[in-house]
Amino acid sequence: MARRPRPRQLADLDEAAIIERLQRAFLHVVPKRAPRLGIGDDAAVLSLRAGHQLVATTDAAVEGADFLRDRFPPRAVGHRVLAQNLSDLAAMGATPIGFLLTLCAAPETALTWVDAVARGMAALAAAARCPLVGGDLSATSGPVTISITALGEIARGRALTRAGARPGDQVWVSGELGGAALGLEWLLAARSGARVAARGVLARLLRPEPRLALGRALRPLASACVDVSDGLVIDLERLALASGARLTIDASLLPVARGASTAQALGSGEELELVFTVPRARATAMRRAARRVGVAVCVIGEVGSGSGLIILHRPRARLARFDHFARR
Amino acid sequence: MARRPRPRQLADLDEAAIIERLQRAFLHVVPKRAPRLGIGDDAAVLSLRAGHQLVATTDAAVEGADFLRDRFPPRAVGHRVLAQNLSDLAAMGATPIGFLLTLCAAPETALTWVDAVARGMAALAAAARCPLVGGDLSATSGPVTISITALGEIARGRALTRAGARPGDQVWVSGELGGAALGLEWLLAARSGARVAARGVLARLLRPEPRLALGRALRPLASACVDVSDGLVIDLERLALASGARLTIDASLLPVARGASTAQALGSGEELELVFTVPRARATAMRRAARRVGVAVCVIGEVGSGSGLIILHRPRARLARFDHFARR
Numbered sequence: 050m051a052r053r054p055r056p057r058q059l060a061d062l063d064e065a066a067i068i069e070r071l072q073r074a075f076l077h078v079v080p081k082r083a084p085r086l087g088i089g090d091d092a093a094v095l096s097l098r099a100g101h102q103l104v105a106t107t108d109a110a111v112e113g114a115d116f117l118r119d120r121f122p123p124r125a126v127g128h129r130v131l132a133q134n135l136s137d138l139a140a141m142g143a144t145p146i147g148f149l150l151t152l153c154a155a156p157e158t159a160l161t162w163v164d165a166v167a168r169g170m171a172a173l174a175a176a177a178r179c180p181l182v183g184g185d186l187s188a189t190s191g192p193v194t195i196s197i198t199a200l201g202e203i204a205r206g207r208a209l210t211r212a213g214a215r216p217g218d219q220v221w222v223s224g225e226l227g228g229a230a231l232g233l234e235w236l237l238a239a240r241s242g243a244r245v246a247a248r249g250v251l252a253r254l255l256r257p258e259p260r261l262a263l264g265r266a267l268r269p270l271a272s273a274c275v276d277v278s279d280g281l282v283i284d285l286e287r288l289a290l291a292s293g294a295r296l297t298i299d300a301s302l303l304p305v306a307r308g309a310s311t312a313q314a315l316g317s318g319e320e321l322e323l324v325f326t327v328p329r330a331r332a333t334a335m336r337r338a339a340r341r342v343g344v345a346v347c348v349i350g351e352v353g354s355g356s357g358l359i360i361l362h363r364p365r366a367r368l369a370r371f372d373h374f375a376r377r
Numbered sequence: 378m379a380r381r382p383r384p385r386q387l388a389d390l391d392e393a394a395i396i397e398r399l400q401r402a403f404l405h406v407v408p409k410r411a412p413r414l415g416i417g418d419d420a421a422v423l424s425l426r427a428g429h430q431l432v433a434t435t436d437a438a439v440e441g442a443d444f445l446r447d448r449f450p451p452r453a454v455g456h457r458v459l460a461q462n463l464s465d466l467a468a469m470g471a472t473p474i475g476f477l478l479t480l481c482a483a484p485e486t487a488l489t490w491v492d493a494v495a496r497g498m499a500a501l502a503a504a505a506r507c508p509l510v511g512g513d514l515s516a517t518s519g520p521v522t523i524s525i526t527a528l529g530e531i532a533r534g535r536a537l538t539r540a541g542a543r544p545g546d547q548v549w550v551s552g553e554l555g556g557a558a559l560g561l562e563w564l565l566a567a568r569s570g571a572r573v574a575a576r577g578v579l580a581r582l583l584r585p586e587p588r589l590a591l592g593r594a595l596r597p598l599a600s601a602c603v604d605v606s607d608g609l610v611i612d613l614e615r616l617a618l619a620s621g622a623r624l625t626i627d628a629s630l631l632p633v634a635r636g637a638s639t640a641q642a643l644g645s646g647e648e649l650e651l652v653f654t655v656p657r658a659r660a661t662a663m664r665r666a667a668r669r670v671g672v673a674v675c676v677i678g679e680v681g682s683g684s685g686l687i688i689l690h691r692p693r694a695r696l697a698r699f700d701h702f703a704r705r
Contacts, residue, residue: 090619091468091604092434092529094536103431105510106420107477107526111517140419149435151479151524182433189439191519196479198435198526201420208422276419291418 059163060156064186070160071152074167075174075181093182095146097202104201104208106137112192120236123162124169125255126195129319131170132259133278134199135177136321139264140276142209143201145179151196153189166195177261209264213272214292214326220350221271221335222324223260226281227309228253230317250308257321262342267325270335274325280316285324286358292326295355300362302349315360326352387491388484392514398488399478402495403502403509421510423474425530432529432536434465440520448564451490452497453583454523457647459498460587461606462527463505464649467592468604470537471529473507481515481522494523505589537592541600542620542654548678549599549663550652551588554609555637556581558645578636585649590670595653598663602653608644613652614686620654623683628690630677643688654680 059067097103110130112118118126131148138145150170154163174181179199214220232254260276267274273292275284281303289296305314327335332348339346387395425431438458440446446454459476466473478498482491502509507527542548560582588604595602601620603612609631617624633642655663660676667674 090538090540091465092432092471092527094469094531095431095433096533097425097431103423103425103528104420105423105475105477105526105528107479107511107513107524109479109481109513109515109524111481111515113518114516137419141422143420147433149433149526151435151437153437153439153522153524183435185435185437185524187437187439187522188442189520189522190441191522192517194481194515194517194519194522194524196435196437196481196513196522196524198433198477199420200431200433203422205424210418212418 057160058156059154059158059160061160067186068184070164071167071184072181074164074171093147093149095182095200097146100205101202102205102208104138104141104143104203105198106134107196107198108133108137109194109196111194118193122255123165124172127166127169128173128256130195130197131173131199132257132321133319134197135173135179135259135261136276136278138199138201139259139261140209140274140323141201141203142207142264142268142274143203144265145177145199145201145261147180147182148174148197148199150181150184151187152184153187153194155190155193156188158193177259207268209267209271209274209325211273211275211288211291214288214294214296214352215272215328216294216352216354218272218326218328218352219332219348220296220298220324220326220352221346222281222304222322222349223263223339223344223346224322225304225306226277226320226322227313227317228306229257229319230313231306231309253306257319259321260323260344263323263339263344266338266342267323270331270338271325271327274323277320277322277324278318280318281324282315282358282360288324288326289356289358293356295353295357295359296350297353297359297361298350300360302347304345304347385488386484387482387486387488389488395514396512398492399495399512400509402492402499421475421477423510423528425474428533429530430533430536432466432469432471432531433526434462435524435526436461436465437522437524439522446521450583451493452500455494455497456501456584458523458525459501459527460585460649461647462525463501463507463587463589464604464606466527466529467587467589468537468602468651469529469531470535470592470596470602471531472593473505473527473529473589475508475510476502476525476527478509478512479515479524480512481517483518483521484516486521505587535596537595537599537602537653539601539603539616539619542616542622542624542680543600543656544622544680544682546600546654546656546680547660547676548624548626548652548654548680549674550609550632550650550677551591551667551672551674552650553632553634554605554648554650555641555645556634557585557647558641559634559637581634585647587649588651588672591651591667591672594666594670595651598659598666599653599655602651605648605650605652606646608646609652610643610686610688616652616654617684617686620680621684623681623685623687624678625681625687625689626678628688630675632673632675
């Protein structure tokens with residue numbers, strides 16, 4: 050009987066060959082404006098449009114903490130870590146111009162796994178028109194660690210921040226919430242038979258969409274914005290703190306994903322929806338802008354004076370005050 | 378007898394407190410032009426000077442592969458990983474504008490160690506006027522992994538690349554070579570008694586200086602440039618390949634660090650010296666520019682037509698051709 054060949058590993062290629070292989074995965078990601086120099090020189094050189102500022106963010110994914118290699122499809126691993134970075138650009142209203150990738154992996158990591166991670170990342174990079182412009186490759190004895198820095202541009206002084214919410218503004222959120230937490234629950238419980246049925250449920254966990262078009266549309270309308278990356282409650286607390294305002298959310302208004310609980314909608318991280326505040330007078334313009342970019346949005350609460358975050362639970366009208374600020 | 382308290386660990390603080398602590402280490406690093414937004418919003422917003430392009434590079438350090446926690450002083454760990462990134466900016470002739478930091482560490486990592494890493498990094502950041510503008514913090518079950526993206530700016534179209542070397546140009550190098558390899562040899566062999574004597578030898582390994590001022594001075598003079606990060610032979614091969622030229626180096630002209638061998642000067646990585654090509658007619662201007670920035674430079678070879686790298690060893694006039702290109 051022929052012996053089955055050992056699957057090829059990172060250690061079977063030299064660094065240049067691995068980098069070439071990664072670059073190939075991203076070849077179809079044609080930048081809007083070609084970077085003057087990409088991978089292969091000491092650094093990438095990129096141009097911003099005149100009158101624009103640079104927007105930069107970094108976010109890493111660590112095996113075991115942010116993904117499980119035996120549960121998450123490798124394409125999803127690549128998609129998710131880039132999506133989290135692009136979502137930060139979206140929350141600022143910025144347009145991506147490129148990203149840098151650092152991959153730390155053990156030499157025995159299967160090449161097919163790395164290829165699939167790169168393909169998942171490249172598909173999103175293409176959709177977001179965000180080319181890979183640089184990177185680094187390191188051997189590690191520990192879990193796979195993927196670190197990305199995403200770069201974007203924004204018209205000078207037009208960045209959406211967390212700090213602009215004013216009393217009287219309404220609090221809005223895009224899409225649905227809770228799907229990522231529900232998906233993770235399914236993924237961890239799933240036996241192979243349950244997988245197919247769960248496909249719809251898992252999409253939100255495995256392929257969250259950074260709301261880049263919505264973020265850009267929000268620039269002239271929203272007073273403050275943040276993406277739901279650590280969970281609605283935590284992210285809204287940050288917005289309230291930065292704005293020096295009190296946010297009151299009506300839990301019964303939350304757009305809860307089908308099958309998810311209100312608790313999941315309040316706590317689920319990596320949803321990559323945008324939560325933002327809009328002056329009441331712009332509500333109609335806001336609805337129109339959201340329709341134009343094809344994203345559902347809804348009002349979930351309002352901004353008052355004071356500080357902190359209040360979540361109203363109905364029908365019992367239970368008032369739960371989450372006071373994380375007290376910890377500081 | 379009073380029990381000695383367990384040293385505080387990352388796990389003893391929540392994420393916000395750790396980030397605050399890291400930020401404090403960098404508080405004295407005042408940016409030339411304050412970033413519009415730094416850590417604390419979804420992304421940093423930075424302005425480039427009019428007529429300038431963005432230069433971006435990323436480089437990571439993994440415990441075990443790039444540093445040994447029990448041998449490298451923590452300040453050196455922080456200094457080195459930022460220095461490697463700044464050196465890539467230097468090799469492009471760019472001026473730093475800020476950097477993003479991703480730290481992946483086990484929850485039981487000692488806070489004092491993290492603090493010292495941050496202090497080493499902050500001291501260099503201050504010297505290079507390169508503020509920390511963003512970051513990410515992740516828990517890992519594996520080795521400490523520090524990933525940095527450094528951002529810089531350069532007058533449009535003025536970036537130094539690896540691709541401009543032309544036949545007739547001379548090959549120059551800054552400073553001395555081999556010291557990092559020699560320092561590592563000492564560090565790995567050192568018993569505590571040998572440490573003090575080795576302090577001078579170790580400086581090159583532990584506190585390599587990115588040649589930012591020299592890189593800027595080279596912009597109007599050099600035809601191509603690369604920093605010595607993987608070893609002179611490997612980095613020169615890359616320059617030869619990118620330029621489509623043949624480089625001939627005379628090993629007897631190498632500025633070998635005291636105590637190091639010629640082989641170490643040829644192979645030592647992370648030296649962070651610049652190696653660059655200059656048209657012969659600009660040699661005098663080159664010497665003058667180097668004097669102005671206070672960095673020693675010397676000619677080690679010349680550019681010819683053809684391809685690849687030739688190292689001439691004297692006095693035996695042994696000619697060793699390093700032909701790594703054949704591997705591709």
